[in-house]
Amino acid sequence: MHCYTTSGKVHTDGIIELPEDWRGNIVPETIAVQLTAIGTAQELFVKEIQWGAKVIVRNGGGGSLNAYYTVTAEASEPIVLNDYKSKKKKLTA
Numbered sequence: 001m002h003c004y005t006t007s008g009k010v011h012t013d014g015i016i017e018l019p020e021d022w023r024g025n026i027v028p029e030t031i032a033v034q035l036t037a038i039g040t041a042q043e044l045f046v047k048e049i050q051w052g053a054k055v056i057v058r059n060g061g062g063g064s065l066n067a068y069y070t071v072t073a074e075a076s077e078p079i080v081l082n083d084y085k086s087k088k089k090k091l092t093a
Contacts, residue, residue: 002075016055028052030074038066
């Protein structure tokens with residue numbers, strides 16, 4: 001399975017903007033979100049995922065958001081790395 005992954009910090013507005021290059025390249029139903037609270041315990045949850053482009057996060061405890069996120073989604077087609085070139089370094093003693 002080929003996947004796209006992005007991570008970062010949730011802003012206080014609770015909106016995670018997914019990368020532009022995901023649009024049309026992922027299966028929206030496979031989006032998975034992992035949230036990790038920073039500093040204090042929070043009742044973090046995903047309120048909704050909009051059109052495979054935005055994730056809306058909320059704190060069920062009503063407090064402000066302070067968390068890290070990781071979002072993954074399955075690719076709609078296999079990912080091909082066209083510009084990949086192996087960079088081999090010679091080891092010298």
